[in-house]
Amino acid sequence: MKKIISLLFICTFFLGYAQQKELSIEDAVLGYYKGLYPSSLTNLHWVKNTNTYVHQKDNELIFTDAKTNKVTSKLTLDQLKNTYSTLKRFPRIMEISSETLVFRTGNQIETYNYKTNEKVRLVSFDQHAKNTEYNNQAKAIAYTLDNNLYIGTSTNPRIEVTKHKDKNIVSGQAIHRSEFGIVKGTFWSPEGNYLAFYQKDESNVTDYPLVDINTYPATLKNIKYPMAGQGSEKAKIGIYNVKKNKTVYLTIDTSDEHYLTNLSWTPDEKYVLVAEVNRGQNHVWYNRYNAKNGEFLNTLFEETNEKWTEPEFAAVFLPKSNSNFLWLSERDGFMNIYEYTTEGELVKQLTNFKWVVTGILGFSANGKEVFITGTGTDARESHTFKVNLKSGKFTQLTTTSGTHNTLLSSEGNYLIDGYSSLSIPKNIEVVATKKLKSTSIHKAENPLKDFALGTTEFLTLKAADGTDLYAKITKPANFDASKKYPVLVYVYGGPHAQLVTNSWLGGSSLWMPAFASKENYIVFTLDNRGSANRGFAFESAIHRNLGDLEIEDQLTGVDYLKSLNYVDANRIAVNGWSYGGFMTTSLMLRNPGVFTTAVAGGPVIDWKYYEVMYGERYMDTPQENPEGYEKTKVANYIKNLDGKMLIIHGSVDPVVVPQHSMTLLQEAVKQKVQIDFFTYPMHEHNVRGVDRAHLVKKMLDYIIENNK
Structure with a gap:
């Protein structure tokens, strides 16, 4: 299969050098608990209707004026404990105004006046409550118990709604x-x-x-x-x-x-x-x-x-209007913004981007501009923009390449902009939305500087129809281009997901670069057609035929890998979870001989066993599309197995139910094909907590043992 391959750019970040420490897989998996991800600011909020923001440092809440960048006041845990003696740590802020702080303690919502150090209000609710939503206007909290809905107030913790x-x-x-x-x-x-x-x-x-x-x-x-x-x-x-x-x-x-x-x-x-x-x-x-x-x-x-x-x-209503609102739709091929009235009049299409709008943050104080988020021209990034509501003219407010997550002040004067990229662990800045002036308030050090890790590079390959496909390749520390390296292809490939992003580690989990350096592997990931943030045509190309174009695009990536002198083309493994499990098993069984080893977690094996809402959107019903369902059924290809394959499934998975893996095992027995299986008892769709280290070790040990 001949493919046209282009290298758009390479962005390389060096995480370590030869004499540094080795990062264990277990520490990488549990990295959040071990300080191996970039530091940030906690309890970061705008004070409502002001230009002041707060963040927590140790046991203090620090108030800072965004205009001057000067600390205006502090609130300590000891001060809070004078009023709330049972507090052991600073609570997570739910809302904060110029006088009051709202936070939760157990089954209570507390409103505290930090100017006078007094309790303002206590809203109680049932201690077994789930799906809680507090509303300061109502001074009440909605919640559920079992299948019914309740409200808790300052006078009654359990009002029956249903x-x-x-x-x-x-x-x-x-x-x-x-x-x-x-x-x-x-x-x-x-x-x-x-x-x-x-x-x-x-x-x-x-x-x-x-x-x-x-x-x-x-x-x-x-x-x-x-x-x-x-x-x-x-x-x-x-x-x-x-x-x-x-x-x-x-x-x-x-x-x-x-x-x-x-x-x-x-x-x-x-x-x-x-x-x-x-x-x-x-x-x-x-x-x-x-x-x-x-x-x-x-x-x-x-x-x-x-x-x-x-x-x-x-819908997001315009300031001071009960009739005009903004609506997001991808009717023209990309998610854009339209203005409508409640009478059904289309006032205008406000934006006409050839990239994806991902949300609306709010409005300027004068109501003339709306602040939005979107990918911008590089789908691997995320940025914030302001758009003139009359003309549609827009200005990009986040100018550094990378993935930005922003908080808008109440009146739209300032943004708190937290961002990262391949070369930036985590920066947080305050951006003045009128003057576009940025002030740094946090800059995380590289948490991996003491470890010997290699580089990650971005690639752009060409699909069969000429579509750009974004990929990333991670090389081990002490990479030597004269050597031959085995490869792990990590895949997801389904809608509403994007694995290649210009963010810290390129969007990869930390175990991936750790594995690359520890075992001298290349780790490769490609976002195929069907994945997110590339527009409707890119995502919907898979309709009624899940797996076909995704596999074609992933094999484009494999062809690229095989063209590299430092890749051992006879030692390529594939791994993925959920939709990635469907892709892993499909790649292994529908293309025998390409991969030596496959490890699939929580895999969709037969789309008729998947849920109505998601499955029917992409495949229609089994009655409407019997050919498509039959072609995507992974068990049909089990007899093609050439190599080793491990299936992993949580025993109580409520998303991709265990029936998927069971039917594949059943067909393997019927066809006299030997495959391997492991279950995580009482785990759901994702193996979480400390057991996740066991899962990743299980997967990687299997790959190391069999990818030979």
């Missing part, structure tokens, strides 16, 4: 398996007078059995898991009136199992806006409802696409 005895009815939690940008299930109105919430009826969803081995004897733990092509949940949206203690539901019929998402309130609390997506996920209706009685009012606009439509952001 009281469903049927466990299939779940209120106040994220719905639709947290797709469509959904991260929570409760939505306070702007003034705190109402609480909107998601509710789902899972009666049509099949129970999936997981087993708890820590009971005597083991016990069954059923979860609700909607598999592609089967029954899904039916969603509702409730509106709870805090003063009247009454709930109404929006008049939406979801008997067709369509999706409700991107819920937002109008600033005057009169209306709720909801994006409704058909189950086929190729049609969006953006609808307005009356918040008082739940009645449908109008459809503001519709969006359709022959592949999929995926709204991911709620």
Whole structure:
């Protein structure tokens, strides 16, 4: 297979030299706990409606004026303990104003006046609460217990919002398996007078059995898991009136199992806006409802696409307007911003970038500019911009190459900009958004300076159709181009993920450069078509045929590796988790002889066993696309195994359920093919905590032993 390969640029960072210490794999995996990741500032916040920011140093909260960069005051833990004697450490700040500090202690939300050293308010809630969301306007906290929704206030810690005895009815939690940008299930109105919430009826969803081995004897733990092509949940949206203690539901019929998402309130609390997506996920209706009685009012606009439509952001209303709002859509091929009214008028397309907008931070004090985040022209980066709401003219506020995460002050005068790149561990600056002047407030040292680690370089390769593919290659310390090195290809490759970023370590986990130097390996990663932040055409090219183009692009990377004189082309291994597990097994079995060794964690083996919301977006249903499902089924290729393959799965994985790996093992036995398997008892989709060091050692030992 002949490919055109180009090297866009190489960005090299030196982490160490020959005589320095070796970084163990265990220390690398547990690096966050061992101080091996760049330092930062904790409890970093803007004080509301001021140009002052705070951060914690040791047991002090330090207040700094952004304009002068001078410390204006401090609040110590001892001062706090005069009022809250049981505090053992400085609490995590939830909100801070010019007088008050809001923080959580156990099952209480405390509001403390740090000017007078007095308690202002105490909001209590049930100690078993989950899915908590505090609202300072309402002076209340929403939370869930089991499948019902409650509110805690200063006078009553347990107000029932719902009281469903049927466990299939779940209120106040994220719905639709947290797709469509959904991260929570409760939505306070702007003034705190109402609480909107998601509710789902899972009666049509099949129970999936997981087993708890820590009971005597083991016990069954059923979860609700909607598999592609089967029954899904039916969603509702409730509106709870805090003063009247009454709930109404929006008049939406979801008997067709369509999706409700991107819920937002109008600033005057009169209306709720909801994006409704058909189950086929190729049609969006953006609808307005009356918040008082739940009645449908109008459809503001519709969006359709022959592949999929995926709204991911709620409406953001313009300052001092109850009618005009900003909406993010990739209808023109890239995520851009559009201005609409609540009557459905398209005022204008505000941005027309050929790169991806990733969010809206807020507005300037005069309401004339909006601050947004996006990749900018290099999809491997993340930056912040200000855009004139009238003209669409924009200015990039973060100018250093890298990945920036920013916090905007209330009035938009300043940004706190934390960023890193291949050569910068972590810098934090305060940026004046008008004068574009930056002031450094933190500069992390290289935490790996004492260790012998090699270099990471960025590459750009060409796909078969000429598309740029971004990759990175990590070489060991004491790299010698005259030698031959084995390779580990680390892969993910699925939507909504990006592994090659201009950030510290290039976006890699620390164990990767540690492994490269400890075992004299090359580690290589490529973001194939289908991965994130490259626009709709790049991501949607995989529709209905998962694995085909992804494999083609990954093999472009392999071809590049084989062209390098210092690569041992006969010793290439592949490793990945989740979608990366699907890619790992597919690469190994559909291209026998390319890789000697594969280690796949939590792999999707058969897409019909994956969840409705994600699976049907990319593959349609098994009934609609039987050929696509059959072609992607990894077990069909088990007889092609040429080399060694290890499958790893958490025993109670609720995301990629264990049935995936079991069916591959079953087919391997049927075909008389020997493969290896390891399970992590009582771990879910990701092996976390100290056990993760065991997992990474298991994977790498297997690769070292077999990639020969």
